[in-house]
Amino acid sequence: MAAQNSHKSFQLLLLLSVFVVATCGLIYELVAGTLASYLLGDSVTQFSIIIGTYLFSMGIGSFFSRFFNTNLIRWFIQIEILVGLVGGFSSTILYLLFEHAAYFKLILYLLVGLTGILVGLELPLLMRILKDRIEFSDLVSKIFTVDYIGALLASIIFPLVLIPYLGIMKTSLFFGLFNVLVAVFICFRFRSDIPGSRFIIIEGIVAIIFLVLGVIFSESLLRMAESMAYSDKIIYSKSSPYQRIIVTKNSEDIRLFLNGNLQFSSKDEYRYHEALVHPGMLNVANPKKILVLGGGDGLAVREVLKYPEIESITLVDLDPSIIELFKSNSLLSDLNKSSLFSKKLTVINQDAFVWVRRQTQLFDFVIIDFPDPSNYSLGKLYSLSFYKELKKIVNRKGCVVIQSTSPYFARKSYWIVNETLLKAGFNTLPYHCYLPSFGEWGFVLASPTALPTTDIIPKIENLNFINRETFQQLVYFPPDMSRVPSKINTLNDQFLVQTFEKEWSHYTQQ
Amino acid sequence: MISRRNFLIKGIGLSSTIALASSYSGCSPKIDRRETLRGPNHTLGHKLRTGTFPKPTQIIKTEVAIVGGGVSGLAAARILKQRGIEFRLIELEDKVGGNSHSDKNSVSSYPLGAHYLPIPGTYDKDLLSFLEEENVITGYENGKPTYNEYYLCFDPKERLYINNHWQEGIIPVNGVDRKSTEDFDKFNELVKKFKALKGSDGKEAFCIPLHFCSDDPSIKKLDTITFEFFIQQHKLSSPHLLWYLNYCCADDFGGTISTISAWAGIHYFCSRKGSASNAQPDAVLTWPEGNGWLVNKLMKYAVKETTTNSMVFQVGYENGKCIVDYFDAIKEESIRLVSEKVILATPQFINQRILSGTLERKIDYAQFSYAPWMVANIKCSNHLEEKRGERLSWDNVIYGSKSLGYVNSNHQNIQLFSDRQVITYYLPLTGADSNAERKQSHQRSFKDWYELAIEDLKLPHPTIEHSIEEVDIWLWGHGMIRPSVNFISKTSFDASAPIGQKIFFVHTDTSGISIFEQAFFVGTQTAKMITV
Numbered sequence A: 001m002a003a004q005n006s007h008k009s010f011q012l013l014l015l016l017s018v019f020v021v022a023t024c025g026l027i028y029e030l031v032a033g034t035l036a037s038y039l040l041g042d043s044v045t046q047f048s049i050i051i052g053t054y055l056f057s058m059g060i061g062s063f064f065s066r067f068f069n070t071n072l073i074r075w076f077i078q079i080e081i082l083v084g085l086v087g088g089f090s091s092t093i094l095y096l097l098f099e100h101a102a103y104f105k106l107i108l109y110l111l112v113g114l115t116g117i118l119v120g121l122e123l124p125l126l127m128r129i130l131k132d133r134i135e136f137s138d139l140v141s142k143i144f145t146v147d148y149i150g151a152l153l154a155s156i157i158f159p160l161v162l163i164p165y166l167g168i169m170k171t172s173l174f175f176g177l178f179n180v181l182v183a184v185f186i187c188f189r190f191r192s193d194i195p196g197s198r199f200i201i202i203e204g205i206v207a208i209i210f211l212v213l214g215v216i217f218s219e220s221l222l223r224m225a226e227s228m229a230y231s232d233k234i235i236y237s238k239s240s241p242y243q244r245i246i247v248t249k250n251s252e253d254i255r256l257f258l259n260g261n262l263q264f265s266s267k268d269e270y271r272y273h274e275a276l277v278h279p280g281m282l283n284v285a286n287p288k289k290i291l292v293l294g295g296g297d298g299l300a301v302r303e304v305l306k307y308p309e310i311e312s313i314t315l316v317d318l319d320p321s322i323i324e325l326f327k328s329n330s331l332l333s334d335l336n337k338s339s340l341f342s343k344k345l346t347v348i349n350q351d352a353f354v355w356v357r358r359q360t361q362l363f364d365f366v367i368i369d370f371p372d373p374s375n376y377s378l379g380k381l382y383s384l385s386f387y388k389e390l391k392k393i394v395n396r397k398g399c400v401v402i403q404s405t406s407p408y409f410a411r412k413s414y415w416i417v418n419e420t421l422l423k424a425g426f427n428t429l430p431y432h433c434y435l436p437s438f439g440e441w442g443f444v445l446a447s448p449t450a451l452p453t454t455d456i457i458p459k460i461e462n463l464n465f466i467n468r469e470t471f472q473q474l475v476y477f478p479p480d481m482s483r484v485p486s487k488i489n490t491l492n493d494q495f496l497v498q499t500f501e502k503e504w505s506h507y508t509q510q
Numbered sequence B: 001m002i003s004r005r006n007f008l009i010k011g012i013g014l015s016s017t018i019a020l021a022s023s024y025s026g027c028s029p030k031i032d033r034r035e036t037l038r039g040p041n042h043t044l045g046h047k048l049r050t051g052t053f054p055k056p057t058q059i060i061k062t063e064v065a066i067v068g069g070g071v072s073g074l075a076a077a078r079i080l081k082q083r084g085i086e087f088r089l090i091e092l093e094d095k096v097g098g099n100s101h102s103d104k105n106s107v108s109s110y111p112l113g114a115h116y117l118p119i120p121g122t123y124d125k126d127l128l129s130f131l132e133e134e135n136v137i138t139g140y141e142n143g144k145p146t147y148n149e150y151y152l153c154f155d156p157k158e159r160l161y162i163n164n165h166w167q168e169g170i171i172p173v174n175g176v177d178r179k180s181t182e183d184f185d186k187f188n189e190l191v192k193k194f195k196a197l198k199g200s201d202g203k204e205a206f207c208i209p210l211h212f213c214s215d216d217p218s219i220k221k222l223d224t225i226t227f228e229f230f231i232q233q234h235k236l237s238s239p240h241l242l243w244y245l246n247y248c249c250a251d252d253f254g255g256t257i258s259t260i261s262a263w264a265g266i267h268y269f270c271s272r273k274g275s276a277s278n279a280q281p282d283a284v285l286t287w288p289e290g291n292g293w294l295v296n297k298l299m300k301y302a303v304k305e306t307t308t309n310s311m312v313f314q315v316g317y318e319n320g321k322c323i324v325d326y327f328d329a330i331k332e333e334s335i336r337l338v339s340e341k342v343i344l345a346t347p348q349f350i351n352q353r354i355l356s357g358t359l360e361r362k363i364d365y366a367q368f369s370y371a372p373w374m375v376a377n378i379k380c381s382n383h384l385e386e387k388r389g390e391r392l393s394w395d396n397v398i399y400g401s402k403s404l405g406y407v408n409s410n411h412q413n414i415q416l417f418s419d420r421q422v423i424t425y426y427l428p429l430t431g432a433d434s435n436a437e438r439k440q441s442h443q444r445s446f447k448d449w450y451e452l453a454i455e456d457l458k459l460p461h462p463t464i465e466h467s468i469e470e471v472d473i474w475l476w477g478h479g480m481i482r483p484s485v486n487f488i489s490k491t492s493f494d495a496s497a498p499i500g501q502k503i504f505f506v507h508t509d510t511s512g513i514s515i516f517e518q519a520f521f522v523g524t525q526t527a528k529m530i531t532v
């Protein structure tokens, strides 16, 4: 009777582990598919190839199972531990290696393949372990039932529970852990039947420790992955109290990233900065006093300095490290033509909102180059209150230009900026231009009195992008970017930030 | 074009703040932290119960004597000043403000009690005109007030920590079951119904100030049952909803659904009918110092007339004149005010002791129950470590906690970054026996309170202790009046009856609901009434 019982529980436990292996196996596959589509894009292709690879590898595993002939249970458990380790760490490894690699895809498929092979080994092994204990038809039916139920469970909880609540990295680590725990438990339970069980248990515990450490440190690992996520050589990186600054370089261009977001590429930044500065500059009759908010890279200032009649430029940027960087690094100061050393320039490291609110002086032209309104802090700089304060410091005949995100990727957001400026009492002239490294980008030219004109007459030569004809085209918005009616953005209702977040995530998740 | 890296960083829930925060933290807990445990003037209060006071050595004559410089007393002073009536205001503490007073440290002003004012309905004319005077209302658009954008609570407003995650808003949605959602829907239907309800007298069933509410007995009947009973009657039982209702009862009454009346409970949800041209009807006004900002504006009407550090110990009536005796704790002498009228802006547990025995009042003092409150203002040296989800908001609530969570005092700053911050943590002691709660809370040391607060805050901010530089704990023994069954319709109504058209009662406990609007309304109306 007792023997019968232990026999039963043995069977049950092994079936349980089929279930676990099946569930975990599918989870690893889904993790790989999801990661691949996040990182490489084109989810249909990625999922399709990954599923194919996985199934094929299982076939390979099944094929090789014939070479295991002794100590089947031992092998079974050992492989289960291995599956847990490989599968558990797969997402971590993929994150860390992303963008290091022409080999990335290779590593991806290798990992998927390895997991597939290991999982593929398990089923045949198990069938052979149990073949003398259960009647064959019963055995096949049981094993496959459990296997498919596991698969169903995995495919349901993965999108509904795991990804939203745990995130990819923790999901795979958790399931790895689960995998190994079950293996260790079985090994412990049947230690008397398994030669060398002690060794396997130790092995399992070591694996558990690694996986637990993985879970604990997953956040820091992610951070590491972040700093490794730049394709080009990083020539500068620093965390200032305000942001993370990274400059990369390859043979063709230099790029600046703030908090992981591309700010410019040296290859086409002239387009952006010419479009930002000159239409407004040429809309003011006699510009003398210029204010630049944001734009500590000195590139807008470089454009302003092309007008010899300018008397003074005030640059307000919160982060002194940016200014320092663009003064001290010769590559970067070549790029801004040492504009930050100009005698006409006064640099003020202060919060722009606070600073503007305290001013009593007037400026002829104000250039606003803030980061996109991607959070509630930055959103304040696009609020009705801010624009009202701004209006108080612009000369009646002066002008303001505002970089206002992309009218293509974030169409509603762009028009909210325009709407908010109108509500603050400005007359506006929206325009946009194409930047190869960013896509379509938008600006709004605003004036407290007259409507800004497209009829500009360049006073200086050698501009590479802006002239009268170009500008007249830039104010035309094709139907997919044209004005949409919208609410305005206020401090107490930051509609812009909410809209921006929606529009942008919609785009990045495609 | 759009970098997928962007997504990589976002998609794995790693915001840049976390990265930055961690690069700063990591130092061991500060030992040289500034710690204070304070509260209303205890020694003087104690003296009122036990001590004898010197005989008045000086007599000052005035038209009106105001006792107590809380919002209700200050509101009365404003009207008297505007009407050119001579008055004196006597305040026990070293500054006026009462439950709405505030303080500041090197980083920010912060509230020690009340911290927000919902935008009022258009019928609260007195309050609207005060807000106009102070440039809180900057104009009108289509008949609706336009509020100063710097005082309307900025976005993001509220978040709730639930299931290891910060969600937007404080109504639980994250991981909430069907039954709860249904219960919330049902409850919202009720709220909608009562919000629109009018009594047989044509007045609104629920609004602020309470004086505008309908006297229809079928509505007032709700004051005879507990809120809990009402909830059960409507078969609402989901734990998420019950938590939320208890949270709200604690917020406005320092009570629970079982200790307050159904009328009071419904009033909380159905009375706010704000209107603004540039904000939602449920918008609130707030300042770094909370309602201390409003106190500072009211205070200026009584600069010369106010005497602080002075406790009134006797109020009486002799030879057709009112007598107010107070003890000046600085000069250590007693002074007598002789006036035509007295406005008592002090709570009834004080009035019980200072009103001379010869004055008759039909009032049951035993029914006045006040919840004690602990308010901890915590200065942090850097950004709090955050769990997943919504970012730091104005109001940050922890699901399942006994506290109300905390308010970010720096929230109304227009500045993008600040390297330090002050958070105000609120813990009402909602136990049914408020006397026992009070006794117990007076025995707690700074350390006891500190640990209570930190244990709670550690849930969403595991490393908060590392960054604390200053903790200022303020204990309100008698924080808020609790509108238990029959309190609003009977007890507080009785307490609001003046004595012989000479002595008037304006403290919020005579209304039964302790909110700024009510204090302001009663103070203002009373001052207007006695000066016509």
Ligand SMILES: Cc1cc2nc3c(=O)[nH]c(=O)nc-3n(C[C@H](O)[C@H](O)[C@H](O)COP(=O)(O)OP(=O)(O)OC[C@H]3O[C@@H](n4cnc5c(N)ncnc54)[C@H](O)[C@@H]3O)c2cc1C
Binding pocket: B040, B067, B068, B069, B070, B071, B072, B073, B090, B091, B092, B093, B096, B097, B098, B099, B100, B112, B113, B114, B115, B116, B117, B291, B310, B311, B312, B313, B345, B346, B347, B350, B354, B373, B375, B476, B478, B479, B480, B506, B507, B508, B509, B514, B515, B516, B517, B519
């Ligand atoms: C922790 C807390 C948070 C709150 N939050 C809010 C909020 O966010 N919004 C809101 O609207 N309301 C809030 N309230 C309610 C708040 O009580 C009211 O808004 C308002 O401040 C009450 O004013 P009052 O004049 O009725 O009473 P009190 O503020 O109690 O004023 C009474 C005054 O009388 C003085 N006094 C007492 N005895 C004597 C004596 N013998 N002689 C002389 N003077 C004496 C006291 O020192 C005090 O200044 C809160 C209350 C607390 C305790």
